[in-house]
Amino acid sequence: MKKEFKNLEDFNNYLKLTCVVELEKEYLLKDAKKVLEIGKVESFERLFSTNNLIKQVVENNGKLQKFDEEKVLSDNYSNYSQEEKALYHFFKITFASEAEKASFIEKNKDNKAVKSISDDQIMEINATPVPVPNDAEYNILWGLEKIKARDVWDCSKGCDVTVAVIDTGLDYNHADINNNLYEYHPTVKGLNFTSDNSANFTDPLDGNAPVFHGTHVSGTIAAEQNNLFGITGVAPGAKILPIKGLYNLGYGFMSDLTSAIQWAASVFFDVKVINNSWGSASPNPSYPPMVAAINYANSLNKILVFAAGNNAIDANLIFPQNHPDVIVVGATDPSDHGAGFSNYGSKVDVCAPGVQIRSLSQAGSTQYLQGTSMAAPHVSGMIALIKSKYPDLSLAAVRKIIRIYVEPYNSPVYLGTGRISLEFLEEILCGCGCSPCKLNQIIKAREVENKRKRKFKIIQSLNCEANIAQGACQTINIPKFKPCFSLHWADSPQDNIETHDTEIAYLRICNNYSNIKFNNLMISEIIITPNQVLPNGENSVRIVPEELICFETLNPCSCSSREVALLTRNASPGSYNIKIKYCVQSVELLGQNQFEDNIVINLVNS
Known part of the structure; x- marks a missing residue:
């Protein structure tokens, strides 16, 4: 009740x-x-x-x-x-x-x-409103441009695929999506699990003011195209089955959402993808009924996509995102940086645009929202494009494809194998004649190419030399000091590094002191350790040079660089800590070499 x-x-x-x-x-x-x-x-x-x-x-x-x-x-x-x-x-x-x-x-x-x-659990939407930007370039859909969706629309627009969106409902009267509704009867718009009134059970109207979360999510997946109005979705030929599992306040019960997944997966609805842009606001236990519902959906080859969550914590702590048989999506911004709010970790499959995303709102309008809620429907749309050509692909096959067709992102935490990209997806949607045999060959070749081209960036490294140039050189009077190290590729701290081979890194050391000279400084060991759990189980990597890396004399206010070979083959994206072990034969103090100190004693009467 x-x-x-x-x-x-x-x-x-x-x-x-x-x-x-x-x-x-x-x-x-x-x-x-x-x-x-x-x-x-x-x-x-x-x-x-x-x-x-x-x-x-x-x-x-x-x-x-x-x-x-x-x-x-x-x-x-x-x-x-x-x-x-x-x-x-x-x-x-x-x-x-x-x-x-x-x-x-x-x-x-x-x-x-x-x-x-x-106990039942409270779930919530993973999105927040953002101010409408006044920049002219925001009039375009940057997310669709970033993932290069238009590159495959000549081959697939998601036709004959229905995506169930379990959310706050849908403004099914919106002129930019009302022709893309999956209708099992002309008078029925979807399902509603938030009402006990049987008359409202098939009315999923979105009342989630002012966010209209479900409408926004649905628009990103399948807003109409070439209708001289509004926006377009990633898969503009797909159909949406809106299922209201969250109340208008943006909250809902796990039990209702569990039932919603069962209905969406039923053989009596022609659903192939189920989008879930909701989750727990904090670490939560597994919920046995949801496990059963997910297992049931997977047994019918339904692909469940979940937003990773907006709590900037490890998604392994969040259920159902940590279920092994769901696809989990993190969020990136227009510069391909990981969104600071996005959950992360080895459970995240890929990331997608999730900051300042424009999509549908109420009464024919559009608005900007951000969150992993906005990233997930980009991936659901991508899967709809794939399922339109290959309707029988399994979860394992779909997961492999979306993990391979990606571009690099910049983040100190792991947000999946990459940010989704449809640029080369046409090779399986157009170029292989829809042959499963050729499909497997092309995917295997793309997997090899993807490893070869994957690039990562150093996003944070001390710039010792800049301190010297800015006159920040220090003078010290007591010998508690050490040199400053930084690491970069080629000539710039922001240059890319490819992960298909051994790469040459430049280890730079600077002496920021005006009255200290380091004599015969030598590097004995470099230890590289991931800062988070990575899916391939990488542990620390020790690099022991065949010969000591010698910097010889490091004079005051000066820097010096040496090449270091780093083996980066098959490395996973993420944040790594680099520990450098070194020794100095002697430290020479220049200029002032006389010091004084004070000792205080108390005299008492004997």
């Missing part, structure tokens, strides 16, 4: 009264009540609907009518797949009070029929 939610506190209060129980095996509803010791409850119901109910909604003009689901389960359960059978082990309970809930959990903690008892 849902209620009206006016603020986040209402969501939290409702959360205290609900839980989901997973039983060890299948039970009819009446039998499940018997094996559980239930006190006073507001409602006791299945979390997942049967496919027969979904079929009824599709075939009856979107009308949600009650029928005996328990009889359907009893008659057909043995014919279901293992993934579908697992759905019907879950029951949702809403209690009359917190005390009743606590009592239920205590009574059933040792119940052998119970596999798990889970």
Whole structure:
């Protein structure tokens, strides 16, 4: 039984009264009540609907009518797949009070029929409004230009692909997307899991003012093209099935979103991609019903795309983003720098434009939002383009393709194999004649080429020489000092380094002191350590020169460089710490060489 939610506190209060129980095996509803010791409850119901109910909604003009689901389960359960059978082990309970809930959990903690008892969780959108920029160049869709979407539109626009967008809904009257709706009946616009009113179950209207998050996300995927209006989506030929799983405030319950994924994945909807631009605001535990829903969707070859999250933390800490069978997307800005808010880590597959993204809003308008919520639909659109040509590709195959067709990004944290790029995607959408055999050959060749061309940049290194030029040279009177090191490629700290071979780096050392000379400074070891967990499991790399790297004498206020060979083959993008071990034969103090010090003693009467 849902209620009206006016603020986040209402969501939290409702959360205290609900839980989901997973039983060890299948039970009819009446039998499940018997094996559980239930006190006073507001409602006791299945979390997942049967496919027969979904079929009824599709075939009856979107009308949600009650029928005996328990009889359907009893008659057909043995014919279901293992993934579908697992759905019907879950029951949702809403209690009359917190005390009743606590009592239920205590009574059933040792119940052998119970596999798990889970609290519901609050999910939220991963986007924030941004001021409308007044720069003329922002009149174009920089995200689509950056990923070079137009390069493949002659070959694929995502036709015959439906993308389900589980979000705050959609302004389905918007003139720039209303012709791209997936309609299983002309009067039905989608699904709504935030209402108990059956009349509203097929009305997913987006009321998420002023953000209109679901509308914005849907526009990035499949806004219409060549209609002399508004914008265009990454896959302008695709269809959108809007599913309202988040309330107008931008929050929602994991249990509703779990059911939404089940419906989106149903064989009665022609959905191939499911976009999820939402997540937890903080580290959260796994949620067994969502695991079952994801497994069910994957068994039907549905591709689930998730925004990584906007908390600047490791996505491995966030569920369902850390589920192994979902695609996770981080965010970049127009300069291909990682967005500071983006979650990161080895669970992130790729990154995509997510800062100052223009897309649809209410009443025919557009607006700018930013977040990983905006990055994820770029990837969902990319997958729609691929699925239009290769509808049967598996999750593993799709994941491999999007990870390969990327460009470099700059970030101190890992945001996936690269920022998505459609520049060369035409070779599999146009050039191979849609032959799976050729597809595999081309992907393998592109994978080799991608490793060869991958480039990384040093984004932060001390510029010792600049300090000297700016007159920042120091004078010291006590011997607590050391030289300053920096590392760069070629002649500039911002030059690219390719990762297909051994690269020559330039190790620069500067003496910032006016009255110190370092004699016979020598490098004995260089240790390179990743600053985060990387997907290939890289550990620290030690470089021990065959001969000591000697800088000889380093005079006051001067710098010197030496070449260092770094093996960068198959390195993953991310932040690395470089530790340099060195020794100095002697330090010479110039100029002032007489010092004094003070000692204070106390005299007392004896």
